[in-house]
Amino acid sequence: MHTIGFAIYEVPQQFQGQRDVHLDKNFFLTHAQTAKSETFINLREVSSRFKLPPGEYLIVPSTFDPHLNGDFCIRVFSEKQTETLPCDDPVSAELSDEVVSxxxxxxxxxxxxxxxxxxxxxxxxxxxxxxxxxxxxxxxxxxxxxxxxxxxxxxxxxxxxxxxxxxxxxxxxxxxxxxxxxxxxxxxxxxxxxxxxxTPEMRVAFKDAGGCVYVVFIHLE
Missing domain, CATH: 1.10.238.10 (EF-hand)
Incomplete structure (x- = not known):
């Protein structure tokens, strides 16, 4: 059970309407989160409620610690009509053994x-x-x-x-x-x-620390 949470990003205007959105790590280093889970926590489920304007967003679940692999199940409940699609870009990370016996x-x-x-x-x-x-x-x-x-x-x-x-x-x-x-x-x-x-220093530090993310695309009417 890893410590997990998620962040939500608004899809840039030039990518809206596309169903094969591919955003590299530079996007996440240069764009602020629209919303995020209240905390990263060591539980099987993390949930939050948000009120967002109509648009297209990326939901990015991740582990708190970098270089950890995990499977995520994401459920979206909305009061308005939505369309949700996974982004199936391959995700990989070079895992380093930091465990000390x-x-x-x-x-x-x-x-x-x-x-x-x-x-x-x-x-x-x-x-x-x-x-x-x-x-x-x-x-x-x-x-x-x-x-x-x-x-x-x-x-x-x-x-x-x-x-x-x-x-x-x-x-x-x-x-x-x-x-x-x-x-x-x-x-x-x-x-x-x-x-x-x-903020600029933190972006570079986050890049140096490494990480592994999984992305889900959601369209809000």
Whole structure:
């Protein structure tokens, strides 16, 4: 069960009326979302209600984490007549193995984990929030209000292969590896060194992070 959500984009005027719309990644980097799901969440179903003007739109479901494959079933309920078609363009991604097993963790990180996790040798969302906020509080090059408990719960859900709601040694090491990677991408694309990301910077950062999306075309009368 991956953490999932979706976004809705309005089809550009030059593509309206076509049934074989093909929009590359540059479109998603340069066009704002018309609407989106309230949150990305680790559930089997995500639903939202929107009021949109007549037109043609793309519904783009995706996983929260990049480079994950998944099958999506999309249902559209409308008060007005609609026509819905899938966009069958092939989607592919080069998947990199970022999973760290317990055996791959070095002794230094293992000792650090023991101190952070405590007697049960697992890290809960509450403990993760404390750890992450202590880390970012020491960073003067990043502006942040810190990690909320909900954010840390999502992070735990993403990494929790055992399903017990906590992170073991390998799971935490995998999360830490991902955090370091995204932090590096963030810093590389913070071109003005403001500690924050502008919309153009975020577009490039999102491109660097990679991703895999699935598209559905909908026409609203």
């Amino acid at each position: 317990d055996e791959d963790v070095d002794s230094g990180f293992r000792n650090l984990f023991s101190k952070l996790a405590g007697a049960d040798m697992e890290i809960s969302a509450y403990e993760l929030r404390t750890i992450m906020n202590k880390i970012v509080a020491k960073r003067t090059d990043i502006k942040t209000d810190g990690f909320s408990l909900d954010t840390c719960r999502i992070m735990v859900n993403l990494m929790d292969d055992s399903g017990n709601g906590k992170l073991g040694l390998g799971e935490f090491a995998t999360l830490w590896k991902k955090v370091q990677r995204y932090l590096s991408i963030y810093k590389q694309n913070d071109m003005d060194n403001s500690g924050m990301m502008s």
